Amino acid sequence: MTTNNSKARQSTNVDPVLSINPVFVRPGEATEFSKFVMPDEPSLPETAYQIVHDEAMLDGNSRLNLATFVTTWMDDEAKKLYAEAADKNMIDKDEYPATAAIEDRCWRMLADVWHVPDPNDTVGTSTIGSSEACMLGGLALKRLWQEKRKAEGKSTEKPNLIMSAAVQVVWEKFCNYWDIEPRYVPITKDHMYFDGYNLEDYVDENTIGVVVILGQTFTGAYEPVKEIAKKLDEIQASTGLDVKIHVDGASGAMIAPFCQPELEWDFKIDRVNSISTSGHKYGLVYPGVGWVIWRNTAVLPESMIFHVSYLGGDMPTLALNFSRPGAQVLLQYYQFLRLGREGYRAIQQNSLDVAQYLSAGIAEIGPFELVTKGDTIPVFAWILKEGATKNWSLYDLADRLRMKGWLVPAYPMADDLSDMVLQRIVVKVGMSRDLATALLSDIKGEVEFLEALETPLPREASSGSHFHH
Numbered sequence: 001m002t003t004n005n006s007k008a009r010q011s012t013n014v015d016p017v018l019s020i021n022p023v024f025v026r027p028g029e030a031t032e033f034s035k036f037v038m039p040d041e042p043s044l045p046e047t048a049y050q051i052v053h054d055e056a057m058l059d060g061n062s063r064l065n066l067a068t069f070v071t072t073w074m075d076d077e078a079k080k081l082y083a084e085a086a087d088k089n090m091i092d093k094d095e096y097p098a099t100a101a102i103e104d105r106c107w108r109m110l111a112d113v114w115h116v117p118d119p120n121d122t123v124g125t126s127t128i129g130s131s132e133a134c135m136l137g138g139l140a141l142k143r144l145w146q147e148k149r150k151a152e153g154k155s156t157e158k159p160n161l162i163m164s165a166a167v168q169v170v171w172e173k174f175c176n177y178w179d180i181e182p183r184y185v186p187i188t189k190d191h192m193y194f195d196g197y198n199l200e201d202y203v204d205e206n207t208i209g210v211v212v213i214l215g216q217t218f219t220g221a222y223e224p225v226k227e228i229a230k231k232l233d234e235i236q237a238s239t240g241l242d243v244k245i246h247v248d249g250a251s252g253a254m255i256a257p258f259c260q261p262e263l264e265w266d267f268k269i270d271r272v273n274s275i276s277t278s279g280h281k282y283g284l285v286y287p288g289v290g291w292v293i294w295r296n297t298a299v300l301p302e303s304m305i306f307h308v309s310y311l312g313g314d315m316p317t318l319a320l321n322f323s324r325p326g327a328q329v330l331l332q333y334y335q336f337l338r339l340g341r342e343g344y345r346a347i348q349q350n351s352l353d354v355a356q357y358l359s360a361g362i363a364e365i366g367p368f369e370l371v372t373k374g375d376t377i378p379v380f381a382w383i384l385k386e387g388a389t390k391n392w393s394l395y396d397l398a399d400r401l402r403m404k405g406w407l408v409p410a411y412p413m414a415d416d417l418s419d420m421v422l423q424r425i426v427v428k429v430g431m432s433r434d435l436a437t438a439l440l441s442d443i444k445g446e447v448e449f450l451e452a453l454e455t456p457l458p459r460e461a462s463s464g465s466h467f468h469h
């Protein structure tokens, strides 16, 4: 029998090696590539695919990534739509008029959700993410200030922007790239987030605006837009300076309208000139899409608008990028239609519930003290109680959890409180109560392990570097 079989194999003329595993052992094909020099020769698509695919397996599992705010799960219809639309370039408005029209509908829906006073007199756009959206919001504030100063015959040399010391890094970049003096309001134990306290010490005639963050990246806290606006009203009454607000609602602008409808933070407050958000955070779309909307056309300087051809006519655009994916905009529209307000409410509320279930569980473990509990955006942070542990820190706990696959970063608080070490969890759709229970049990187990240590673990210099802020 054996003899017959080997004869039959020979007769088909197929190399037995190829029929076993054509990708890895195909004769003469390289399966090892130089990392930094482009290969001279092409390789077969299956080989290149397999190599890239396999190397990407070494990334953390995105579903266990509790460090990122960015969407890591979409349903199968969304995935199908994504694959179908992967070739669309958002800037080709003339060639893809349907995608352009859908972009327009999306930001108009958001403008409505955020209570613009007049839906016929507002302007907005999609962006690659909140970073670009914040830059555009900030630039508009700068231009408005410049125009006003020029009209008054005053200097435009020294613009400044007021924000919390705990801003997301995009605002530091914005000030750096556009030569604006950042005025950071420090974070203290009494003022763990920017709340308008002492704001009068920061505002002057060169202030282009105030950034208020709805969903601070360090802790998830909401900076109170209404109180800060009220403080600015008082400042205007005493100094005559009329300072406007950009709300950086990267996370919160897609949570508050659905889960905290009584909170006043959006265009209902007169001082809010513009609002930005990340479609790819709690907008529930894969990376990268963001949105920015202005209260009315008067607060978006005409000089920032460029004109592209659209259906033979004229289409105003404003963006830092030229080409960028159109698929994400279609995915955003898919989510708006698929979920509606009630769907967004239910999903975000579930994330809030899971976040609060986790924060309550973590508070019970003993050495931890909650800084926030996950009742603003579904994000919360904790610190170690003073003197609660001998031989370990939150960095050690982060490392131990990483060994189990969980990415739960530990990081220092913003300047002025950088001695304080926080650990944070971002709950998103896809983090079920089941997974949360498994995480709690792993945290308990690792705390027991760390508590039993006789001496501290060796620390690597890079620890804490995987914080997203």
Ligand SMILES: *Cc1c(COP(=O)(O)O)cnc(C)c1O
Pocket: 069, 128, 129, 130, 131, 132, 134, 168, 170, 213, 214, 215, 216, 217, 248, 249, 250, 251, 278, 290
């Ligand atoms: C994430 C975030 C940003 C940056 O957003 P991207 O969409 O990642 O560009 C800006 N501000 C805040 C408050 C954020 O949370």
